[in-house]
Amino acid sequence: MRRSRLRHLGLAGLLVLGSLTAVGTLPASAADAPAHSPSSSEQPASAGLLDAMQRDFGLTRAEAEDRLAAEREATGIExxxxxxxxxxxxxxxxxxxxxxxxxxxxxxxxxxALRAVRATGAQVRTVEHSAQQLDAAKARVDRLDAPAGVSSWRADRATNKVVVDVVAGERADNDVQSFLKQARATAPVTVRTVPSAPQTFAAGTVGGDPYYTGNVRCSIGFSVHGGFVTAGHCGRAGAGVSGWDRSYIGTFQGSSFPDNDYAWVSVGSGWWTVPVVLGWGTVSDQLVRGSNVAPVGASICRSGSTTHWHCGTVLAHNETVNYSDGSVVHQLTKTSVCAEGGDSGGSFISGDQAQGVTSGGWGNCSSGGETWFQPVNEILNRYGLTLHTA
Known part of the structure; x- marks a missing residue:
């Protein structure tokens, strides 16, 4: 990136959406993910983030502050x-x-054991299946061939079942019925209907946007030593990457899709990185201080080069998604945040903690929808990368 453009950090013309990262900052690897545990005296978030939560959750400022503080405590005691x-x-x-x-x-x-759990400050609910049993049941469903009418499935902790999402109007399809019959034979299954099939959020070339590989535009996720992480479906290993100004950024050094949806890109040619997620003028740019995993039910926000900044809730961890093109991706996190074409690879962040990179979803940011992300700690561990933090 040309250094003269640094003053335009908040514009779409930067190193795209996500979090960028600066050399010289203290790194936090995936192995030591609890990189930063804010004290209770710290402000829970920037004013911009609180504004976005008020908008997307219908909260007052005090309620948004209280929720972030409670979520941070929950993440810490889990x-x-x-x-x-x-x-x-x-x-x-x-x-x-x-x-x-x-x-x-x-x-x-x-x-x-019950006393010890309650002593952490958590509330307790009794269920039939352990997490290990539920994960094993979901893994058995993973081995089945899913038809296009089945959009995703996950081990849902709150219902204590494997929840299978079926596209509206497809439940009576013979292949869907066959899949559900096999799934029920191997796991405690409940079925949910969703409006449409999920798809990845890459997009054709549009001027003035964050990064390109070939004729595909995607979004930067989080900066690491030597580059950034993003979605695997955005480019294959060896593919060149150009920035908002079409100048050369670097090269995809590793990429996996389907099965996974992650990649990392090396950065050179005058481009550099900083530990920031862009707020796109909707909120102030957000600093990245670690990668503690937000629990289901926590608030989460996404930054992307098309729809910029939106917030929602973590709905599920470790969900298997069957995209509309037949690509199956495992171990994704599901959210109620919207996204659109070109947002792929972008940052999911909870407070100041990096969560993952946008994979795909259904719906849009006009009518709403759901979006999945690939957890960032898995990407860091897979490629031996180090997250840049403030």
């Missing part, structure tokens, strides 16, 4: 609550109404 539950652990999620982490445990949990 590992201890999981350890306390032991083999009886059935999953966890953030209960927005109660403002607390909920931990599911099986009925054979010992009294001491």
């Amino acid at each position: 590992p201890a609550a999981r350890r306390a539950a032991g083999k009886a652990f059935g999953g966890s999620w953030f209960d927005a109404e109660a403002g607390r982490l909920t931990v599911a445990v099986t009925s054979d949990a010992t009294p001491s």
Whole structure:
């Protein structure tokens, strides 16, 4: 990137959407993801982020601040609550109404385990299946061949079942019925109807946008030492990448799609990186301070080169998605955030914690929809990369 353009950091003409990253900052690897644990005296978020949450969640400023603080506490206590539950652990999620982490445990949990979970500050719910059993059931469904009418499936902690999403109007399809019959034979299944099939969010060439590979435009996710991470469907290893001004950025060094949807791009030729997610003028640019995983139910926001900044809620972890072109991707996180073509690869962030890169979804930012992302810690671990943090 030309240094004379740095003053335009907040415009669509930058290193695109996502988080960019600066050399010389303290790195946080995926292995030590708890890179930053804000104290209770810290402001929970920037004014811009609080404004976006008020807009997208219908909250007052005080309610947005309280929710972020509660989510940060829930994220912090989840590992201890999981350890306390032991083999009886059935999953966890953030209960927005109660403002607390909920931990599911099986009925054979010992009294001491229950006391230990509650001692962390989490509330407890009894379920039939442990998280390990539910994940094993979902893995059995993963081995089935899904027809186009089945859009995704996941081990849902709150319902304690494998939830299968079927596209509206396709449930009576013979192939869908066959899939559901096989799924029910191998797992505790419940079926949900969704309006349309998910698709990835790459787009054809449009002027003045973040980065290009060939005739595809996508969005930067998060900066790492030597480059940035993004979506795998945006380009293959060895493909060249150009920026908003069509000058050369670097090259895809690794890429995986389908099965996964992640990639990383090396940066050179005068471009550099900083630990920032663009707010696009909707909110102020957001600093990245770590990659602690937000629980189900927590608020989350996305930055992308087409629709810029939008917020929603984490709906599920480890969901398998069957995209409309037949590509199946595993271990994605589902959100209620909208996205559109060109947002692929962009940043998902919760507070100041990096979460993942946009993969795909259904709907749009006019009528709403759902979007999935590839968790960032998996990408860092896969390629041995180090996240840049402020």
